[in-house]
Amino acid sequence: MNRIFIAGMGAVSPAGWTVGALREALDRNEPLPTQTLERPGWNKPLPVRRVPNPTVRPEFLTHPRLRRTSPITHYVVAAALEATGGLRANHDPGFRLGLVVCLQSGCVNYSCRFYEETLKDPTTASPLLFPETVYAAPASHLAAVLGNISLANSLVGDPATFLQGVSLGAQWLEEDRVDACLVIGAEETNWILADALWHLERPAVLTAGAGALCLCRKPEWSTGVELAAITDAHTYSSQKNRTQAACAMRAQLGMPASCRPVVSQPNEEIAGRMPVLPELLCDGVGNGPRTDKAELEAWRDWTGPRLSPKRILGEGLMAATAWQCVAACDAVAGGRFVAANVSLVGSNQQAIGARFVRSNSDISHLSGGGPPGNIRP
Amino acid sequence: MLFPTTSPPPTPPRVVITGAGIVTALGRGWKPNAEGFRSGRTAFRPVSLFDVSRQRARSAAEVDLPATLPSTRLGAKQLARFDRAASTLLLATHEAWQQSGWEPAENLPFVLGTTAGGMSFGEAYFRQAAQSPLRHRHQPTRAVYYQPQVQARMILEALGANGPVTIVSNACASGSNAIGHAWELIRHGQAERALTGGYDALTELVFSGFDALQALTTTVCRPFDAGRDGLALGEGAAVMALETLESARRRDAPILGELIGYGTSIDRHHLTQPHPQGDTTLKVMQQACATAGVAPDDVDYINAHGTGTILNDSSEAAAISHWAGTRAATLPVSSTKANIGHLLGAAGAVEAVISLMTLREQWLPPETMFETPDPACHFPIVQKPRDAHVRVVLSNSFGFGGVNASLILRRWA
Numbered sequence: 101m102n103r104i105f106i107a108g109m110g111a112v113s114p115a116g117w118t119v120g121a122l123r124e125a126l127d128r129n130e131p132l133p134t135q136t137l138e139r140p141g142w143n144k145p146l147p148v149r150r151v152p153n154p155t156v157r158p159e160f161l162t163h164p165r166l167r168r169t170s171p172i173t174h175y176v177v178a179a180a181l182e183a184t185g186g187l188r189a190n191h192d193p194g195f196r197l198g199l200v201v202c203l204q205s206g207c208v209n210y211s212c213r214f215y216e217e218t219l220k221d222p223t224t225a226s227p228l229l230f231p232e233t234v235y236a237a238p239a240s241h242l243a244a245v246l247g248n249i250s251l252a253n254s255l256v257g258d259p260a261t262f263l264q265g266v267s268l269g270a271q272w273l274e275e276d277r278v279d280a281c282l283v284i285g286a287e288e289t290n291w292i293l294a295d296a297l298w299h300l301e302r303p304a305v306l307t308a309g310a311g312a313l314c315l316c317r318k319p320e321w322s323t324g325v326e327l328a329a330i331t332d333a334h335t336y337s338s339q340k341n342r343t344q345a346a347c348a349m350r351a352q353l354g355m356p357a358s359c360r361p362v363v364s365q366p367n368e369e370i371a372g373r374m375p376v377l378p379e380l381l382c383d384g385v386g387n388g389p390r391t392d393k394a395e396l397e398a399w400r401d402w403t404g405p406r407l408s409p410k411r412i413l414g415e416g417l418m419a420a421t422a423w424q425c426v427a428a429c430d431a432v433a434g435g436r437f438v439a440a441n442v443s444l445v446g447s448n449q450q451a452i453g454a455r456f457v458r459s460n461s462d463i464s465h466l467s468g469g470g471p472p473g474n475i476r477p
Numbered sequence: 478m479l480f481p482t483t484s485p486p487p488t489p490p491r492v493v494i495t496g497a498g499i500v501t502a503l504g505r506g507w508k509p510n511a512e513g514f515r516s517g518r519t520a521f522r523p524v525s526l527f528d529v530s531r532q533r534a535r536s537a538a539e540v541d542l543p544a545t546l547p548s549t550r551l552g553a554k555q556l557a558r559f560d561r562a563a564s565t566l567l568l569a570t571h572e573a574w575q576q577s578g579w580e581p582a583e584n585l586p587f588v589l590g591t592t593a594g595g596m597s598f599g600e601a602y603f604r605q606a607a608q609s610p611l612r613h614r615h616q617p618t619r620a621v622y623y624q625p626q627v628q629a630r631m632i633l634e635a636l637g638a639n640g641p642v643t644i645v646s647n648a649c650a651s652g653s654n655a656i657g658h659a660w661e662l663i664r665h666g667q668a669e670r671a672l673t674g675g676y677d678a679l680t681e682l683v684f685s686g687f688d689a690l691q692a693l694t695t696t697v698c699r700p701f702d703a704g705r706d707g708l709a710l711g712e713g714a715a716v717m718a719l720e721t722l723e724s725a726r727r728r729d730a731p732i733l734g735e736l737i738g739y740g741t742s743i744d745r746h747h748l749t750q751p752h753p754q755g756d757t758t759l760k761v762m763q764q765a766c767a768t769a770g771v772a773p774d775d776v777d778y779i780n781a782h783g784t785g786t787i788l789n790d791s792s793e794a795a796a797i798s799h800w801a802g803t804r805a806a807t808l809p810v811s812s813t814k815a816n817i818g819h820l821l822g823a824a825g826a827v828e829a830v831i832s833l834m835t836l837r838e839q840w841l842p843p844e845t846m847f848e849t850p851d852p853a854c855h856f857p858i859v860q861k862p863r864d865a866h867v868r869v870v871l872s873n874s875f876g877f878g879g880v881n882a883s884l885i886l887r888r889w890a
């Protein structure tokens with residue numbers, strides 16, 4: 101078996117346009133302020149958490165392929181550039197980068213605009229909008245910006261699909277089809293999506309953005325974090341409801357019921373010079389009682405440190421599960437945990453879990469901070 | 478576990494097809510489709526599903542759905558949540574399942590390609606939300622059941638099966654990518670068998686989108702013809718039951734054909750336009766041949782992506798001509814989009830099943846409306862129905878966004 105390392109992370113969230121901004125928001129442990137989104141035909145607007153405008157206009161927006169793109173593509177590109185920052189500086193011309201973009205709602209802004217125009221008068225519906233409605237558009241634009249993508253897939257599913265994307269990237273690396281692989285989860289906000297969320301889980305606050313992990317096989321490219329495990333995809337069915345699937349996922353991760361001092365990958369060097377630290381649980385619990393129920397049940401007896409990014413950031417669908425993975429890896433990279441477990445209990449498809457552990461690579465170059473302050477022991 | 482996975486076998490297992498289901502405007506099931514493609518019948522008619530009176534193009538290849546769907550483990554309430562797309566998917570999957578002889582199972586991978594999933598529900602949601610914003614009836618159901626992964630789960634439920642669902646959405650290459658991904662899962666030892674395919678239904682948004690791009694023909698869809706003026710849209714689904722040769726032999730299952738090669742890559746040239754010389758097309762055809770262990774001389778027929786647009790067909794023709802070299806002069810090529818239109822996310826899967834038909838029944842599907850070859854075509858277009866000795870077929874699929882895919886199938890004899 102080849103080992104898979106995390107070469108970089110990227111995040112665009114309502115906290116800002118970097119992993120650092122995400123970390124700071126989680127560290128403050130306070131739900132980010134909400135804004136309102138006008139819902140046509142309703143007196144009362146819907147609450148959302150928007151991605152703030154960047155303080156400086158990102159240089160990548162000058163790329164000709166990004167001229168007419170919607171926000172989701174901007175988020176994808178920004179997260180990807182951050183996650184591949186280290187690699188882009190030193191790779192050779194033959195470098196092969198894989199790309200897996202995971203989406204649940206995808207390019208909903210232009211889809212709504214184009215369909216609205218179609219309903220009004222199809223003869224004037226903009227041909228510029230339609231190509232941007234396809235799920236594959238962000239991956240295509242990113243491939244054009246980076247220039248070295250050799251293999252790409254866009255996966256659609258419920259938010260747990262992000263870990264299917266990570267497993268696909270790991271598979272491509274193991275087969276030596278790529279030298280590194282970006283896995284990105286992304287979404288954008290729109291009134292129709294906020295409306296749908298209102299119908300399905302009223303207390304949830306819609307948000308948007310992207311999270312990216314860059315996977316590699318070379319330890320020297322690692323941020324000090326290694327992918328240790330991804331469980332099976334526990335698909336919901338009439339025989340296996342969400343709670344049962346979540347419990348099966350949790351059981352397969354084989355984790356301790358509480359904060360157990362474990363170094364998951366035996367590593368004498370690390371064990372010898374560092375204090376033994378607990379494992380982190382990074383879960384997907386937010387503010388939706390109905391949605392959270394299965395996951396809370398599965399982790400009922402977990403007494404170790406726990407990080408719940410959705411409580412701070414909101415419901416970002418595929419972006420939210422990507423942030424969970426980014427936050428988990430960042431917490432391990434920062435050196436305060438030997439391992440972080442990620443629990444993804446999707447809305448209507450599957451439950452999948454993963455474990456990221458500290459690797460024995462040199463992590464001295466990292467600028468990542470410690471664990472966010474809202475990690476609850 | 479999705480990671481780490483069990484070590485792949487030292488030699489990848491051979492992957493065979495033991496079930497195939499297909500639904501197009503030519504009919505529901507293998508027989509009417511085989512008869513239609515063999516004779517070169519076309520299935521276009523005025524669009525009846527939504528208003529096209531203000532569009533440039535007015536016709537498409539609509540599927541005639543049956544009054545009742547096949548009897549499965551789903552009840553009437555669950556079937557009421559099926560839109561056209563899910564219905565075509567159920568029909569195709571049911572046919573493939575029946576043919577395979579598989580029993581209900583746990584952990585059966587279901588890998589599907591689609592561009593739109595249940596978009597008709599999404600459109601209905603939007604119309605109601607915009608036109609009757611205070612009316613909420615049906616909206617929660619639509620918000621859930623437009624999602625392709627939910628439709629796929631329902632299909633597994635119908636069969637009494639369960640397993641990981643993967644939805645690939647690489648635009649019009651989705652179906653081929655899905656089949657390729659399922660093939661890789663089996664070859665790498667992550668599954669012994671998998672259900673895979675693609676599906677898409679005609680929707681107002683997509684029709685209007687292609688019409689706005691002026692990509693739709695206002696005459697006749699004639700891929701690779703010098704006088705072509707655009708593509709025609711269609712709808713449908715195709716599903717294959719893939720398994721290792723060992724598994725099929727253990728069950729003594731009839732084998733329909735073998736999937737032997739797959740290549741995929743991404744063309745970064747433009748969101749909607751292929752590289753003029755078809756560089757990425759060439760690359761994926763070469764990749765597919767390398768994995769299959771075949772050369773152009775071994776290929777007896779190409780089922781081309783051939784949409785009927787100026788840019789796609791000239792690019793693909795250049796790539797095929799380059800790839801085939803001297804073989805091009807005698808290599809039969811056709812695009813079955815001339816018969817049933819472009820099925821978008823279903824196209825690659827439907828065309829893989831058509832390729833399987835040519836291998837099983839030893840004929841080539843003609844483009845009967847074809848008149849004058851594009852100058853970039855250094856290969857013959859199949860224009861008339863004819864029998865042929867077909868052992869290896871290559872099927873191309875390309876999508877908006879630039880993902881290209883090629884599949885290679887071999888006759889089982």
